Amino acid sequence: MKFDDTTIQALFGFEDAESESIDRLKEYYLKKDTYDRVVADLPVRILVGHKGTGKSALFKVAMSEEQEKGNLPILIKPDDIAELGKDDENFLLRIRQWKYGLTKIIGEKVFSEFGLLDDSVLSKLTKFGLKLSNYIYETVSTVKDNVDLLESQKLLVSNFLSKRKIVVYIDDLDRGWEGKPDDISRISALLNSVRDLANENKGISFKVSLRSDVYYLVRTSDESTDKIESSVVWCEWSNHEILVLLVKRILTFFDISADYNNLLKTDQFYLSQHLDRVFERRFQGRGKWSDTYTYKVLMSMIRKRPRDLVKLCSLSAQSAKRNNSSIIKTENLQGIFEEYSQGRIQDTINEFRSELPSIDKLIFGMKPTRKQKQSGNGYVYTTQELNAKIRNILQNHKIIFKNGRAAEPKTIAQFLFKINFLTARKELDNGEIQRKYFEENRYLSSDFVDFGYDWEVHPAFRWALQPDDITDVFAKLSLISDK
Numbered sequence: 001m002k003f004d005d006t007t008i009q010a011l012f013g014f015e016d017a018e019s020e021s022i023d024r025l026k027e028y029y030l031k032k033d034t035y036d037r038v039v040a041d042l043p044v045r046i047l048v049g050h051k052g053t054g055k056s057a058l059f060k061v062a063m064s065e066e067q068e069k070g071n072l073p074i075l076i077k078p079d080d081i082a083e084l085g086k087d088d089e090n091f092l093l094r095i096r097q098w099k100y101g102l103t104k105i106i107g108e109k110v111f112s113e114f115g116l117l118d119d120s121v122l123s124k125l126t127k128f129g130l131k132l133s134n135y136i137y138e139t140v141s142t143v144k145d146n147v148d149l150l151e152s153q154k155l156l157v158s159n160f161l162s163k164r165k166i167v168v169y170i171d172d173l174d175r176g177w178e179g180k181p182d183d184i185s186r187i188s189a190l191l192n193s194v195r196d197l198a199n200e201n202k203g204i205s206f207k208v209s210l211r212s213d214v215y216y217l218v219r220t221s222d223e224s225t226d227k228i229e230s231s232v233v234w235c236e237w238s239n240h241e242i243l244v245l246l247v248k249r250i251l252t253f254f255d256i257s258a259d260y261n262n263l264l265k266t267d268q269f270y271l272s273q274h275l276d277r278v279f280e281r282r283f284q285g286r287g288k289w290s291d292t293y294t295y296k297v298l299m300s301m302i303r304k305r306p307r308d309l310v311k312l313c314s315l316s317a318q319s320a321k322r323n324n325s326s327i328i329k330t331e332n333l334q335g336i337f338e339e340y341s342q343g344r345i346q347d348t349i350n351e352f353r354s355e356l357p358s359i360d361k362l363i364f365g366m367k368p369t370r371k372q373k374q375s376g377n378g379y380v381y382t383t384q385e386l387n388a389k390i391r392n393i394l395q396n397h398k399i400i401f402k403n404g405r406a407a408e409p410k411t412i413a414q415f416l417f418k419i420n421f422l423t424a425r426k427e428l429d430n431g432e433i434q435r436k437y438f439e440e441n442r443y444l445s446s447d448f449v450d451f452g453y454d455w456e457v458h459p460a461f462r463w464a465l466q467p468d469d470i471t472d473v474f475a476k477l478s479l480i481s482d483k
Contacts, residue, residue, distance in 0.1 A: 001230070001278065002285055003097070003321040003328075010245075011253045011278070012313045017057035020069040023062050027252040029061050037233045038062065038207060043198035046191070046228060047209045049235030050420065050439075051174075051351055052307030055209040058235065059169050062207070066167055074109045074168045078175040079107065085186045094185065098193035103132050106168055110136055114160075115153040116143055133201035137164055164203040170194070172190055174211040179355035179402045181221075185234045187214060188222040195228055209235075212439065213355060213418065217403075236439050240268060242309055246298075247274045268295065278317075284330040298335060300459050303420045304437060308460065312340055341463035348461075352419050358399045362412065363421065365393035366457060367465045378466070379457040380425060386413055386455045411456070421461060424453035 001007065012030070014020045038045045039062050047055050063073040084092050084101040107125040111117040115319040121139060124130070130179060137160075144157050160166070173190075177183055186332045187210070193204045210218075215232070219225050244263045251258040263271065272295035275281075302308035312333075319332035349360050356362065366389070368378025377434070381389060387409040399407040416422045417438045436453065457465070 001326050004316040008314050008317045011249065012310050012317065013249060015052075015307050015310050017060050020057070020060075022060060025057060026061060026064065028245065028248045028258075029057065030241065030248065031061075032241065034058070034233060034235055035062070039065075041205070042231070043205050044195055044231040045205075045207045045229065046232045047207065047216070047217045047235050048212050048232055049209075050212050050305060051301075051347070052305035053237060054306050055235050056171055056374060058351065059171050059209060063169060064391045070155050071163065072113055072156055072160060072166055074106055074113075074166060076102075076109075076170045077104060078167060078373070079171050081190075085189050091185060091189060094189040095192045095196070097199055098190050102193060102197060103130060104156055106166070107132055107136065110166060111139075111155070114140060114157055115149050116147060121167055131201060131300065132197070133164065133166070133203045136166070137161070139274070163439050166204045168204065168206045170206065173209065174214050177211070177354055179213075179217060181403055184403075185223045187218050191218070191228050192224060196233075205347055211351075213352060216418065217355070236305050237306065239302070239304060240264070240396075242300060242302065242304065242306055243268055243271055243295060244429055245306055246309055247271050250274055250278055253398060258458070269293070269298045271295075280329045283333065285334070294333070294427065303344070303458055303460050308344070311343060312336075313476060315340055323369075338463040341461055341465075343465050344460045348419055348421065354402060356399065356415060360396040362393060362399055362416070363461070364415075364465070365397060366421070379462060380453045383413075383455065386422075417455070420458060422455045423458055425456040426453045
């Protein structure tokens with residue numbers, strides 16, 4: 001195989017769903033239970049997940065399928081709503097601003113798709129208290145025969161008049177998010193307005209995506225959001241599902257049919273055999289990574305986010321190209337671990353700097369000391385050891401949350417766990433290492449709770465924190481189990 005840029009993108013995909021062609025995306029997309037819950041015919045669905053977990057990809061596939069059914073999905077992007085809910089300090093008035101603004105935006109987009117947008121229609125959309133679903137139905141029924149429509153528009157109009165269904169997708173709301181009280185209030189008002197509009201307009205439903213840290217701050221800061229908690233669907237992945245996704249990408253690239261349900265039931269050892277077309281089967285590393293299966297290395301290096309795997313595979317494929325290799329070998333993976341790790345640190349800093357401006361000092365402050373490296377405990381901590389490590393960082397750096405929350409050892413530890421820098425770790429009786437992520441606990445407490453686990457710096461970050469001693473990482477880091 002020749003790993004040129006075109007092949008790499010066709011094989012492993014793009015980092016963002018917006019750049020992926022819908023046909024290729026649907027070839028390998030996994031319709032998990034999450035997908036079914038989001039597209040369910042319910043008034044409001046709120047999709048919550050970290051960056052890189054596939055929220056936009058899910059929306060893109062769902063919208064495509066709505067279009068194939070002849071329905072009308074409406075996508076609202078940040079630019080559409082940039083000025084909404086910003087000008088009033090009164091929360092109830094802010095909700096009203098959102099309702100008024102969303103009604104106008106949705107109406108404009110619907111009538112534009114129908115080919116029926118004109119000044120008279122537009123002027124009535126700005127009328128306060130308008131029941132949008134009724135207005136659209138009545139207007140379309142009245143004027144459809146007096147306007148020259150395209151065949152595609154006639155089909156949309158006909159389907160709408162028979163079903164009276166419009167699905168509104170609101171995506172990428174974290175753009176410009178800074179975690180300030182005003183940001184929290186604005187998103188909270190949006191969620192309240194969406195709920196009100198869905199209840200007031202039969203046939204109009206909303207699908208909203210939120211980054212998990214945005215949802216967490218909104219949910220813990222505003223008691224009114226308890227009303228939308230039942231509408232939340234978490235966008236999360238197991239390592240097994242991500243491996244299935246990689247296998248499906250490879251199989252479809254080679255025009256081999258792949259049934260998701262069968263792949264999902266297949267043991268990881270047998271799944272990994274499909275990787276042999278692209279990867280060297282065994283990883284010739286050192287320490288605990290010596291002569292292990294390559295798929296275990298891949299799964300150990302990702303944070304249960306499909307985008308991590310895209311980046312890891314793409315970087316190693318580029319390395320294989322530079323070495324004129326037709327397959328991704330151990331040296332190709334080893335050669336990019338530090339770059340991959342640096343990228344995950346930078347992604348994390350970019351993602352959460354709005355919440356903790358000095359996050360870079362915190363993350364690089366977690367680098368093991370010489371004493372910790374000598375004792376072999378630089379990346380695994382008991383709760384007491386973790387608090388002591390953080391206390392030392394706080395003594396050397398001024399770290400303050402953007403919203404004014406106190407930066408104490410417990411709140412910082414909870415933050416590191418929430419952003420997936422730390423995972424909870426427990427060694428079971430059979431010697432297996434059990435790892436848990438913040439999303440798997442779902443507690444909504446501002447305190448760092450000790451579940452009886454130790455705490456471990458995720459492998460994705462270690463090469464950038466300890467580039468001077470890679471051998472030690474291989475020697476100390478246990479690979480992930482087949483879960």
